[in-house]
Amino acid sequence: MRILFSLVAVLLLAPVAGAQSLGEALQDCPGLVVSSDSASQQIHLQMTDDPTKMSVLWAKTGRSMNQIVEYQWGSEALEANAESYCYGNHNMAFHMATMTGLPLGEEIEYRVGTQNSQMSDWYSFTTIDPTETHFEWIAIADHGDSSEAMDVTEAIIADEKAQMVTVSGDIAYADGEQSAWDSWFQFQQESMTHIPWVTAVGNHENEPGYEFAPYEHRFDSDQQIESETFWYSRDVPGVHMVFMSTEHDYSVGSTQYSWIEQDLSSVNRDVTPFVIVYGHKPMYSSNSYHGSEVELRNALEELYVAQGVDLVIAGHDHFYERTWPVSAETVMDTGKDNLFSRGQGPIHLVIGIAGRSAYEELDEPQPEWSAFRENNSYGWTRLVYDGNDAQLSLTHYRIDGTIGDQFTITESVWDDDSGDSNILGLNGIDSFLTMIVLLGAVIRKR
Ligand SMILES: [Fe+2]
Ligand SMILES: [Fe+2]
Missing domain, CATH: 3.60.21.10 (Metallo-dependent phosphatases)
Structure with a gap:
């Protein structure tokens, strides 16, 4: 199960939970140590179902607050906050942030890490444009x-x-x-x-x-x-x-x-x-x-x-x-x-x-x-x-x-014996297209 451990969330919830201390809240992540900030690792993109949005996930040892992604293209420079979580007793904290409003087919530069402090190197990816051929x-x-x-x-x-x-x-x-x-x-x-x-x-x-x-x-x-x-x-x-x-x-x-x-x-x-x-x-x-x-x-x-x-x-x-x-x-x-x-x-x-x-x-x-x-x-x-x-x-x-x-x-369907699977509805043209496709395949093989 994912356990959010945002300091803000913990502090807000503490009074409701009955004076639950930060240490108690983190006991659900027993592998995590309260350490000084560490470098981002295992950085990886995560494709969303919207081509204008791309998520990025990364890991850190121990608990690091204020995790963000900074991203830019052209004259635009944006940032987004990450959600943070852990699982089981593994000694890694995971962070996920989503870059939004991205132009299609463009190169986006980004880096991740701790706001105003330890950020990763810059990386880049190109957004996928669904209209490409x-x-x-x-x-x-x-x-x-x-x-x-x-x-x-x-x-x-x-x-x-x-x-x-x-x-x-x-x-x-x-x-x-x-x-x-x-x-x-x-x-x-x-x-x-x-x-x-x-x-x-x-x-x-x-x-x-x-x-x-x-x-x-x-x-x-x-x-x-x-x-x-x-x-x-x-x-x-x-x-x-x-x-x-x-x-x-x-x-x-x-x-x-x-x-x-x-x-x-x-x-x-x-x-x-x-x-x-x-x-x-x-x-x-x-x-x-x-x-x-x-x-x-x-x-x-x-x-x-x-x-x-x-x-x-x-x-x-x-x-x-x-x-x-x-x-x-x-x-x-x-x-x-x-x-x-x-x-x-x-x-x-x-x-x-x-x-x-x-x-x-x-x-x-x-x-x-x-x-x-x-x-x-x-x-x-x-x-x-x-x-x-x-x-x-x-x-x-x-x-x-x-x-x-x-x-x-x-x-295109070129084996049109059934007569109803011809995408053009014209057998002659279909056969002609078939020949072109086959010819193309032969040329490519060479
Ligand atoms: Fe296997
Ligand atoms: Fe398998």
Whole structure:
């Protein structure tokens, strides 16, 4: 549970609580020491559902008052107060502040820390403009702190074009050891101060003695202290992203199911033609270690198919696998040269390769729905939305720099046998467009 420990709040509440001393109020944070001010660490952006607002979180050892973010662009210079909190008996105080009124597509400079005293270095990020026709980002899952995970971290830092990182769960593998989270955030700080990392919760975020509290306090998806949000969505150029929890009730009729149903049915495809669902456990996996989460598939696949979800990006099994567009284990389309038209059925990805030991044993024979799988590599995936070509491309990079897999989903439907799925309603023009798209794909491959 989050415990606010603002001095002002404590002083105001003290008389009501019956002469409760500051020391007593802080006993709910037994790991916190009343120390002199310390440097901000683990600084990371937190993407909100409003592109003109960006939150930033940071940690300090001990109790430091008057925490703020200062931010500026052009001739504007603003500041916002932070809310402060702790969890469990961890010896870190956390601070969260939200920068508001930000111009879109602009570079914002900011720093955090103690007002009129110890402030951090300046960092910068560029706000995401939803009307852009181009957007690039990196998707990972099952990260941790192995040397392979560090390679992935380095690759993310070196990527100057990625505008965000998504993590499909199993993030730091702290598993009850809170200093592991602290180290993990320090390792990612160079990237996380520059672009937002947006997360779905995994089973390793459900920690012994803490449950989901560390995850909730370190990634505050709704910027609301004392609330629990494990499912939410974000819009970026061309793409609506749903972050759901495979670690909480998702059965038909559950709160989460109803939210996903409502969220997916309210997507404006004219604004965000592509829909991606991020979750930790995979509906489809032919890895022998965990395999397909059949209960999850039974609950949600029909909804994803009906709502035209394009991609489902999971982790949990530590290997890479891509399905064909699939529904109820039936292959709906096999595309042409890794080019797929959208709307044929979701493609499911398992990308649990960002650093944890590979699960090498695979189900044999390879199921029909499995299009590509790789069981002994580490890496990340990179996605590009290109609004001019109306397509979404994904590339799976290995940490040695080679490419493991690549495919593209086009917004236009070019396999129009049904006659009713032609977005132009003109078969001749559609076929012509198909040829251009295919030609473009061939040229790009060269
Ligand atoms: Fe994992
Ligand atoms: Fe997992």
